Every structure is written in structure tokens, then in C-alpha cells.
Amino acid sequence: MAAATAITPISALRLAGDETLVLASASPRRRELLVRAGVPLEIRTADIPEAPQAGESPEALVLRLASAKARAVAAAMPGRLVLGADTVIAFAGQIFGKPADLPAARAMLRAFAGREHTVLTGVCLLRDCAEHCWLARTTVRFRALDDAVIDGYFALVNPLDKAGAYGIQEHGEMIVAGIDGLLSNVIGLPVEEVLALVGR
Numbered sequence: 358m359a360a361a362t363a364i365t366p367i368s369a370l371r372l373a374g375d376e377t378l379v380l381a382s383a384s385p386r387r388r389e390l391l392v393r394a395g396v397p398l399e400i401r402t403a404d405i406p407e408a409p410q411a412g413e414s415p416e417a418l419v420l421r422l423a424s425a426k427a428r429a430v431a432a433a434m435p436g437r438l439v440l441g442a443d444t445v446i447a448f449a450g451q452i453f454g455k456p457a458d459l460p461a462a463r464a465m466l467r468a469f470a471g472r473e474h475t476v477l478t479g480v481c482l483l484r485d486c487a488e489h490c491w492l493a494r495t496t497v498r499f500r501a502l503d504d505a506v507i508d509g510y511f512a513l514v515n516p517l518d519k520a521g522a523y524g525i526q527e528h529g530e531m532i533v534a535g536i537d538g539l540l541s542n543v544i545g546l547p548v549e550e551v552l553a554l555v556g557r
């Protein structure tokens with residue numbers, strides 16, 4: 358006889374009428390996306406090291422980190438619905454997270470200039486033993502950028518707390534030519550997909 362497969366009852370991942378979601382993220386962008394969508398939430402963060410493991414794909418990385426963030430917080434909050442997420446950029450076979458400093462940020466935007474990259478967000482919803490994780494993917498096309506534009510952009514936007522050293526929601530028109538996929542995913546959370554799952 359085949360071994361029984363655990364199937365996540367998706368109903369466990371819906372928010373009850375008066376329930377508050379636990380957001381396992383310090384990202385002000387994720388909080389803002391959920392609050393604007395009318396999701397009541399509280400924030401509990403976990404300090405999870407974000408370095409990729411040897412040979413890890415960007416897809417595997419964001420799913421692993423989203424799950425680790427959600428699990429670390431859920432461990433102390435039995436019965437609660439917890440959301441974890443992680444966003445990176447995949448470009449030219451490399452993973453781009455948050456830049457270490459301004460020169461690294463400048464190098465990222467120079468690399469992306471005039472080309473396309475992929476923004477990947479792993480998202481995990483977790484309640485006790487029920488867990489559902491998925492991946493959102495958006496293609497972003499950058500304008501051709503010279504150093505004057507990049508420096509002008511950094512004069513307006515702090516790149517250091519953002520994957521890929523840019524925020525599409527902050528003066529994105531200076532650097533972005535177009536996208537295919539969800540804008541919310543680029544900002545850090547595919548909120549439309551979260552709403553469908555939690556029933557809001």
C-alpha cells in the first residue's frame with residue numbers, strides 16, 4: 358500500500374472573520390501592501406540568515422527563507438496564521454539580494470541597465486502543521502541608465518534595504534521600462550495571491 362500523503366487542508370489557511378494575520382517580516386513594503394488591502398495584521402520578526410547555500414537556485418532560496426521566517430515565528434504562536442516571504446532578483450545566472458553598500462548598489466543597477474531580470478518572491482502561509490508555500494515571478498525591463506541617472510536615483514531612494522538596489526514603488530519611472538507579472542511581487546509580496554488564499 359502506498360504511504361499516506363499529508364495534504365494541507367487549505368481551509369486552515371483562511372483568516373477567520375475577526376482574525377489578525379501574523380506577518381513574519383520587518384519589510385515596511387509588505388506591511389503596507391497588506392494594510393492597504395484591508396488585512397488586519399501584527400508583526401513578529403525572526404532573524405534568519407539570508408545567504409544562499411552552495412549551488413542553491415534563487416527559487417529554492419526564496420522558498421526556504423520564506424518558510425524559515427514563517428516557521429520561526431509560528432513556533433511561538435500556536436494556532437495563528439503566519440505569513441513569511443523573501444524576495445530576490447535572478448539575473449545572468451546570479452542571485453541579487455540587498456546590496457552591501459553603495460558601490461555594490463551601483464554595480465547592480467549598471468548590470469540591470471537596458472536588460473531584463475526576474476524578481477522572485479517566495480511566500481509561505483503557515484498555521485500549526487498546515488503550510489502552503491509558493492513562488493511569484495515578475496519580469497522587469499530596465500531603461501538604459503548612465504551613472505548620472507543612477508546617482509540621481511540614489512539621491513532620491515535608499516537602495517540598501519531593497520533586493521536588487523531599487524524600489525519600483527519609489528521613482529521607479531526613472532529606471533524601469535516595463536514589467537510582465539504582478540507589480541506587488543516586485544515590491545515584495547504578491548498580495549493579490551495572498552488575498553485569494555486567506556479568503557479576503
Ligand SMILES: Cc1cn([C@H]2C[C@H](O)[C@@H](COP(=O)(O)OP(=O)(O)OP(=O)(O)O)O2)c(=O)[nH]c1=O
Nearest residue numbers: 382383384443444519520523524525543544545
Ligand atoms: C525589487 C524590489 C525590492 N523591494 C524590497 C522588498 C523587500 O522588503 C526587500 C527584499 O528583502 P527581503 O529579505 O525579502 O525582506 P526584508 O529584509 O525587507 O524583510 P524580512 O526579511 O524581515 O521579511 O526588497 C522593494 O521594496 N521594491 C523593489 O522594487
